[in-house]
Amino acid sequence: MRAHPGTALRAALLGSLALTLLAATPAAARSAADHTERKAGSLVLVGGGLKDDNTQVYNEIIRRAGGPAARIGVITAASVPQSQDPNADDPDRCSNSVCNGAYYAGLFTRHGAAHAEWIPLDLDHIANSQSDTVVAQVNSMTGFFFGGGDQYRYVQTLLRGARQTDSKVLAAIRAKLAHGAVIAGSSAGAQIASGPDMVSGGESYEGLRDGSAPGYFDDPTRLGYLPRGGFGFLRSALIDTHTGAYGREGRAYRLAADTGHDRVYALDENTAIVVDNPGTEHEQFSVMGPNGVAVLDLRDVRVGTSASGWTLRGALYTYLTDHDRYDAHTWQTRPSADKHRLLTTGTAPVPVNTDVFASGANPDATPYSFRSTARALSATRAQNTATATTFETDPGFDVTFTKPAHFTAWTSDGTTAQTLLGLRITIAPR
Numbered sequence: 001m002r003a004h005p006g007t008a009l010r011a012a013l014l015g016s017l018a019l020t021l022l023a024a025t026p027a028a029a030r031s032a033a034d035h036t037e038r039k040a041g042s043l044v045l046v047g048g049g050l051k052d053d054n055t056q057v058y059n060e061i062i063r064r065a066g067g068p069a070a071r072i073g074v075i076t077a078a079s080v081p082q083s084q085d086p087n088a089d090d091p092d093r094c095s096n097s098v099c100n101g102a103y104y105a106g107l108f109t110r111h112g113a114a115h116a117e118w119i120p121l122d123l124d125h126i127a128n129s130q131s132d133t134v135v136a137q138v139n140s141m142t143g144f145f146f147g148g149g150d151q152y153r154y155v156q157t158l159l160r161g162a163r164q165t166d167s168k169v170l171a172a173i174r175a176k177l178a179h180g181a182v183i184a185g186s187s188a189g190a191q192i193a194s195g196p197d198m199v200s201g202g203e204s205y206e207g208l209r210d211g212s213a214p215g216y217f218d219d220p221t222r223l224g225y226l227p228r229g230g231f232g233f234l235r236s237a238l239i240d241t242h243t244g245a246y247g248r249e250g251r252a253y254r255l256a257a258d259t260g261h262d263r264v265y266a267l268d269e270n271t272a273i274v275v276d277n278p279g280t281e282h283e284q285f286s287v288m289g290p291n292g293v294a295v296l297d298l299r300d301v302r303v304g305t306s307a308s309g310w311t312l313r314g315a316l317y318t319y320l321t322d323h324d325r326y327d328a329h330t331w332q333t334r335p336s337a338d339k340h341r342l343l344t345t346g347t348a349p350v351p352v353n354t355d356v357f358a359s360g361a362n363p364d365a366t367p368y369s370f371r372s373t374a375r376a377l378s379a380t381r382a383q384n385t386a387t388a389t390t391f392e393t394d395p396g397f398d399v400t401f402t403k404p405a406h407f408t409a410w411t412s413d414g415t416t417a418q419t420l421l422g423l424r425i426t427i428a429p430r
Contacts, residue, residue: 041177043233043275047267047293048148048187048242056288057272058111064182065113065143072108072116073141076101077157078149078188081124097122100147108145119144121157121169129158129167138172143182146189151230152200152216154192164228174231183233187241190267195235197259200224204250204357205392208310208427212258221360223251225259234278236328237263243294244268244368247358250390250397252296253312253427257303263331266294268368271322283328292321292371292419297331309395309429317374317401319420335410335419342379342409342417350376353388356399362391370399377401378409378417389430396430 044061062070076097082088085096101118108116119137120128128134138144146154158170166174177183185193192198200216202223212223238259240252243266252264265273271289276282287293297316304311320326323336353373358365366372369388377386390397402424410419 040180041278042182043193043278044182044184044272044288045190045193045234045239045265045267045275046184046186046241046272046289047190047269047291049245049269050186051270052107054270054289055111057270058107060272060274060288061143061145061182061184062108062111062113065141068112068114070108070113070115070143071141072105072113073119073138073144074101074104074108074116074147075119075121075144075189076104076147076149077122078147078151078153078192079122080149081122083124097124104145104147119169123153123156126157129160129169131169135168135172138169138176141176141181143184144173144176146183146185146192148187148189151188151191151198152226154188154230155226158231170231177233184272190241191239192230193233194230194239195232196229197225197227197238197255197261198229199238199240199251199255200226202251202255203360204247204254205359205361205390205397207251207254208390208397209392209395211310212255223255225255234265234275236279236283237261237265237295240264240266242267242269244291244371245358246360246367247356247365247369249294249296249317249370250357250399250427253298253315253425254310256296256298257301257312262297262299264294264296264298266296268292268294268371281329284325285328286325287320287322289322291368292319294319294371295326295333297422306429309397311426311428313426313428315425315427317420317423317425319371319374321418324419333419333421335421336412339410339412339419340414342411342414344379344381344409346380347382348376348380349382350380350386353386355391356388357390359391365391373399374401374420374423375409375417377403378407378420378423379415393430398426398428398430400426400428402426 079097079100082096082098087093105116203221206221207223215224217224238261256264268291271291273285275285295318300314302313325334358369373388385402387400408421409417
């Protein structure tokens with residue numbers, strides 16, 4: 001079963017969120033000067049599940065923070081605070097902001113950073129977000145890592161009031177990014193980099209069935225979003241994480257369509273996008289890690305709702321893998337130098353898929369189910385379309401994958417469809 005934030009926390013935060021939603025201007029929106037300032041820095045955003053031995057990603061964060069001189073500030077305010085952890089006194093069982101901060105600081109020093117330390121910010125220490133002492137601590141760092149948990153705790157900790165203005169500490173981090181620091185994050189720590197309409201929770205099936213709504217909901221399956229968004233470090237697309245492992249492609253398409261966004265970066269686990277020049281016309285990213293990143297393209301979508309349910313047509317699905325590059329301004333992809341066009345010779349039919357979004361209600365759910373069908377279709381010449389279904393059936397949804405004329409698949413081993421460029425996606429009620 002996938003983990004969800006505790007319902008007690010959600011209930012405690014709903015009142016504050018109600019105030020947040022009163023103001024109409026997106027909180028993540030910054031001035032034009034802010035956009036210009038971000039040219040010098042970079043982002044390393046991981047789709048969650050970052051393994052301790054992923055030297056590729058850890059080393060890239062450290063390299064961008066100054067290599068052997070790197071000083072990493074670890075921020076784990078998305079974790080449960082120490083006061084809410086029943087195992088806080090047990091170093092072998094604790095899971096809270098303090099012990100998680102120490103854990104990540106240790107990982108960064110073991111991977112070669114000169115220094116790494118926890119920055120004391122969490123729901124127990126909200127006042128520290130306005131502390132000049134903590135600002136000085138931030139200013140001594142060359143890079144920052146935001147850990148996982150619940151991204152709304154970052155909103156509570158580092159943004160202020162209904163208009164979600166920067167706290168002193170967040171303003172200092174933003175200034176460090178503008179002057180060359182790297183900001184990295186995993187799971188919630190990647191989500192919080194989002195601009196307006198940051199996802200706050202939800203599952204694919206319930207999202208397709210019921211749609212999205214602004215808010216932060218006690219029901220973890222309900223598709224919610226925060227109109228003011230997160231910190232706004234990356235605005236060229238919505239961001240989702242744990243995408244393939246938790247089957248979040250459906251919720252990502254639905255949220256983007258509902259909120260008028262034409263693109264989603266859907267990050268898989270233990271894999272990062274490394275973003276240069278975020279927030280500028282020169283923004284590009286490369287993929288780093290063993291899984292991949294889906295770019296969900298909604299520029300030409302058509303949506304509709306009938307008595308049977310919600311329909312999306314004309315979406316595209318591009319899946320990028322290690323060392324592929326993507327230009328956010330031109331929407332162009334450059335597969336890595338070690339890959340070449342896959343010559344499709346297989347004739348096997350695409351396997352039947354009756355749980356395309358790896359439903360949490362299915363005890364036998366298979367992670368990366370959506371990607372599996374996409375790759376199987378890409379690797380066969382026996383068919384140009386394949387239809388997978390949701391595990392849930394009341395109503396059920398069909399997801400149809402189609403290879404249009406411009407579609408290409410890329411491989412580094414000559415047989416496996418790894419990078420996929422431009423599959424067409426249709427989602428419709430059965």
